[in-house]
């Protein structure tokens with residue numbers, strides 16, 4: 001795909017809203033810290049082709065055109081319905097021959 005055919009690293013996009021309403025403040029403070037760390041790392045490496053999208057996955061896919069990504073890795077909410085919605089939404093954003101994968 002893009003990386004294999006061009007030898008260049010394509011754009012990496014990290015989608016996460018960094019907030020889980022069913023978790024406590026300590027957990028959500030940790031998520032906030034992760035977002036800050038990642039933001040700092042990207043600011044220190046401006047040439048690295050990566051961006052963070054701070055949105056829920058069921059909103060963020062609308063920010064991208066169809067047939068855009070080579071690979072999508074699903075790892076947001078892990079209940080069946082949320083994973084199913086993520087697969088349905090994000091598969092439209094993957095190029096023909098691309099990969100959708102996930103965890104759990």
Ligand SMILES: C[S@@+](CC[C@H](N)C(=O)[O-])C[C@H]1O[C@@H](n2cnc3c(N)ncnc32)[C@H](O)[C@@H]1O
Nearest residue numbers: 015016017018019031055056057058075076077
């Ligand atoms: C299920 S896990 C993924 C764990 C992560 N892969 C790791 O190794 O730490 C929790 C992450 O999913 C994010 N998350 C929860 N609900 C989300 C949603 N609807 N859309 C996008 N991200 C979500 C949380 O903010 C949290 O960072």
